[in-house]
Amino acid sequence: MQIICNRSTLLNSVxxxxxxxxxKTTMTILECLIISAKANCIKLTANDMExxxxxxxxxxxxxxxxxxINAKILLEIIRKLPDSEVVITTNEKYEVTIKCEKSxxxxxxxxxxxxxxIPEIKRNNKxxxxxxxxxxxxxxxxxxxxxxxxxxxxxxELFEISESEFKVVSLDGHRISIRKLQLKxxxxxxxxxxxxxxxxxxxxxxSGGTDDLVYMYFTEKHVIFEFDNTIVVSRLxxxxxxxxxxxxxNDYETxxxxxxxxxxxxxxxxxxxxxxxxxxxxxxxxxxVQMELRMNTSIGSMNEEIDIKKEGKDILIGFNPKFLxxxxxxxxxxxxxxxxxxxxxxxxxxxxxxxxxxLILPVNFNAGVN
Amino acid sequence: MQIICNRSTLLNSVxxxxxxxxxKTTMTILECLIISAKANCIKLTANDMExxxxxxxxxxxxxxxxxxINAKILLEIIRKLPDSEVVITTNEKYEVTIKCEKSxxxxxxxxxxxxxxIPEIKRNNKxxxxxxxxxxxxxxxxxxxxxxxxxxxxxxELFEISESEFKVVSLDGHRISIRKLQLKxxxxxxxxxxxxxxxxxxxxxxSGGTDDLVYMYFTEKHVIFEFDNTIVVSRLxxxxxxxxxxxxxNDYETxxxxxxxxxxxxxxxxxxxxxxxxxxxxxxxxxxVQMELRMNTSIGSMNEEIDIKKEGKDILIGFNPKFLxxxxxxxxxxxxxxxxxxxxxxxxxxxxxxxxxxLILPVNFNAGVN
Numbered sequence: 001m002q003i004i005c006n007r008s009t010l011l012n013s014v015x016x017x018x019x020x021x022x023x024k025t026t027m028t029i030l031e032c033l034i035i036s037a038k039a040n041c042i043k044l045t046a047n048d049m050e051x052x053x054x055x056x057x058x059x060x061x062x063x064x065x066x067x068x069i070n071a072k073i074l075l076e077i078i079r080k081l082p083d084s085e086v087v088i089t090t091n092e093k094y095e096v097t098i099k100c101e102k103s104x105x106x107x108x109x110x111x112x113x114x115x116x117x118i119p120e121i122k123r124n125n126k127x128x129x130x131x132x133x134x135x136x137x138x139x140x141x142x143x144x145x146x147x148x149x150x151x152x153x154x155x156x157e158l159f160e161i162s163e164s165e166f167k168v169v170s171l172d173g174h175r176i177s178i179r180k181l182q183l184k185x186x187x188x189x190x191x192x193x194x195x196x197x198x199x200x201x202x203x204x205x206x207s208g209g210t211d212d213l214v215y216m217y218f219t220e221k222h223v224i225f226e227f228d229n230t231i232v233v234s235r236l237x238x239x240x241x242x243x244x245x246x247x248x249x250n251d252y253e254t255x256x257x258x259x260x261x262x263x264x265x266x267x268x269x270x271x272x273x274x275x276x277x278x279x280x281x282x283x284x285x286x287x288x289v290q291m292e293l294r295m296n297t298s299i300g301s302m303n304e305e306i307d308i309k310k311e312g313k314d315i316l317i318g319f320n321p322k323f324l325x326x327x328x329x330x331x332x333x334x335x336x337x338x339x340x341x342x343x344x345x346x347x348x349x350x351x352x353x354x355x356x357x358x359l360i361l362p363v364n365f366n367a368g369v370n
Numbered sequence: 371m372q373i374i375c376n377r378s379t380l381l382n383s384v385x386x387x388x389x390x391x392x393x394k395t396t397m398t399i400l401e402c403l404i405i406s407a408k409a410n411c412i413k414l415t416a417n418d419m420e421x422x423x424x425x426x427x428x429x430x431x432x433x434x435x436x437x438x439i440n441a442k443i444l445l446e447i448i449r450k451l452p453d454s455e456v457v458i459t460t461n462e463k464y465e466v467t468i469k470c471e472k473s474x475x476x477x478x479x480x481x482x483x484x485x486x487x488i489p490e491i492k493r494n495n496k497x498x499x500x501x502x503x504x505x506x507x508x509x510x511x512x513x514x515x516x517x518x519x520x521x522x523x524x525x526x527e528l529f530e531i532s533e534s535e536f537k538v539v540s541l542d543g544h545r546i547s548i549r550k551l552q553l554k555x556x557x558x559x560x561x562x563x564x565x566x567x568x569x570x571x572x573x574x575x576x577s578g579g580t581d582d583l584v585y586m587y588f589t590e591k592h593v594i595f596e597f598d599n600t601i602v603v604s605r606l607x608x609x610x611x612x613x614x615x616x617x618x619x620n621d622y623e624t625x626x627x628x629x630x631x632x633x634x635x636x637x638x639x640x641x642x643x644x645x646x647x648x649x650x651x652x653x654x655x656x657x658x659v660q661m662e663l664r665m666n667t668s669i670g671s672m673n674e675e676i677d678i679k680k681e682g683k684d685i686l687i688g689f690n691p692k693f694l695x696x697x698x699x700x701x702x703x704x705x706x707x708x709x710x711x712x713x714x715x716x717x718x719x720x721x722x723x724x725x726x727x728x729l730i731l732p733v734n735f736n737a738g739v740n
Contacts (some may be wrong), residue, residue, distance in 0.1 A: 073643075073669060080635070102676070104670045106670050128569050265452070266473065269450040272443075300478065301476045303474055304472050
């Protein structure tokens with residue numbers, strides 16, 4: 001195999017494909033990127049068995065062929081090459097030489113025979129949206145997936161499409177994040193659980209332009225994201241997602257409107273008194289038009305007042321500050337509206353049209369001590 | 371005690387003083403910053419017994435007094451406060467409250483009784499130079515101090531002043547870095563060993579302006595750096611520094627001039643093939659007007675050619691690539707001149723006026739294998 005391409009194009013493609021290279025694996029072939037040059041098309045492929053990425057590389061094929069190269073070493077070499085033409089050549093022993101200007105690297109590649117290819121999938125159920133919108137949906141929900149594998153379903157996100165509404169849900173047992181988007185077209189109903197880890201990687205690769213489109217295809221076992229020169233195939237998580245509708249309600253006893261940045265900064269300040277792995281609630285005392293926030297830990301205490309608009313009853317309630325911070329950080333609105341019932345019931349942070357809903361469970365605290 | 375100051379001024383001062391707070395210590399009082407408000411002057415002080423920093427804080431004293439506050443917690447609080455007026459108050463129990471706008475923190479302080487104050491030192495032997503020059507001298511030499519405490523002298527830098535010449539030397543057994551500076555005035559001879567760790571911290575605090583001055587005072591046991599509103603006192607390292615003059619020479623068999631950036635990038639590229647903790651030399655083959663650099667490791671091999679200007683004999687020599695990179699990185703010249711003798715003798719990278727000299731020992735290698 002011999003290909004010629006531009007160094008910055010190559011770097012960009014390697015950066016995309018290597019997102020599907022597992023950081024830990026016992027199969028050394030999975031640590032490789034596959035370069036395949038066939039039928040006028042150069043492809044870079046990586047596959048960690050859950051997530052596979054294939055991206056097309058602009059370049060010239062001098063000799064067809066394919067080779068597996070350790071992704072980390074390839075990336076480091078390309079990164080440090082001068083911005084010029086790169087020639088990658090392999091011989092029948094899978095020795096790879098990478099030439100750029102006067103620099104010449106030789107490393108050992110592998111045959112691609114053992115590499116698990118991207119599953120051949122029929123592209124049904126095509127759904128179209130902008131990369132910008134998908135990036136936003138992921139960013140604004142993926143923080144509340146569970147990071148422990150004990151409950152596989154919680155490590156994923158619900159993707160639910162019904163007519164022209166696209167709903168994304170994540171939850172971890174303490175909170176639920178819901179984002180809704182109106183699609184341009186209407187679709188057959190789809191309800192699948194997409195791996196959160198895959199979405200995090202996809203989010204890094206999406207360019208995020210409002211005019212750049214991404215096409216999603218759904219099958220029984222997989223979801224495919226197609227955008228720019230790249231295809232991402234992710235194995236769906238099997239099982240039935242939690243019924244969250246019964247946890248949602250439009251009733252409330254207290255409704256407040258606060259400046260998002262002010263509230264976020266205040267909670268953020270309070271957390272500096274919390275030691276790592278220490279669980280301390282932030283106590284919120286809502287009375288008249290003031291919201292008082294308190295934190296009390298072994299390091300010290302903080303209290304701060306924030307001006308709010310309030311409807312309904314006074315309330316004293318405690319939350320894990322991290323959960324409030326996570327939700328407030330991804331909300332782009334200047335003001336946030338928070339709905340509360342009582343100190344044992346979850347709060348809801350949501351906008352008028354419910355394009356986002358963040359449900360957060362409160363925590364018990366000893367009001368006397370705090 | 372009660373003081374009022376501006377948050378950004380306070381943050382700046384805390385940032386300076388906390389450079390002398392040890393990251394690890396068994397004496398909890400050393401983890402504190404001292405705020406002392408007396409005689410119209412607010413001072414922040416930290417002391418790790420080797421290095422002490424005292425900086426004056428602009429602000430208003432409402433009530434005189436002093437308190438010791440955990441430096442890390444104080445810094446984190448100040449960092450997260452809004453940019454406004456900060457009021458710090460302590461009571462007789464050393465409870466500290468920090469108020470800023472509607473935010474109020476309470477933490478426990480300590481009496482300052484146990485805190486080791488900055489040693490009272492007579493300010494003799496004043497030497498004046500610009501902060502810019504001192505910053506440069508440190509940056510361009512401090513990388514080659516030894517980081518192991520087995521040889522205390524190698525962890526420091528020689529500061530030698532003779533008339534108007536200021537010479538700074540560091541060495542670690544494999545290389546020597548020498549920087550010389552012409553001072554504006556002439557001074558009595560000074561020859562001391564200054565802690566490298568202290569110099570690294572001082573370098574972070576120096577503003578580095580060409581018009582901003584720094585005054586150095588030398589006593590038998592200490593060096594004092596005085597600049598802006600800050601005094602840094604560092605305990606000198608006792609002992610006699612190595613006689614390095616006998617290792618220096620102006621003779622050479624081969625002299626080359628190379629583009630610094632090109633050479634640095636090439637060696638940097640080669641090192642990506644070196645695994646952490648693996649010792650592999652970069653082999654340099656100088657013949658006619660070409661310099662060939664080669665690296666051969668378990669990962670793969672690289673070779674690259676660089677155009678040079680050459681005088682004298684051809685030579686094949688190996689170096690620890692890190693040592694070449696360290697020296698080349700701090701040299702600000704576009705071209706570097708390298709002087710060589712034979713594969714067993716050190717190379718010298720130096721400029722015409724010898725304002726800098728970097729001596730680097732070569733390493734043995736098996737020419738047949740490499």
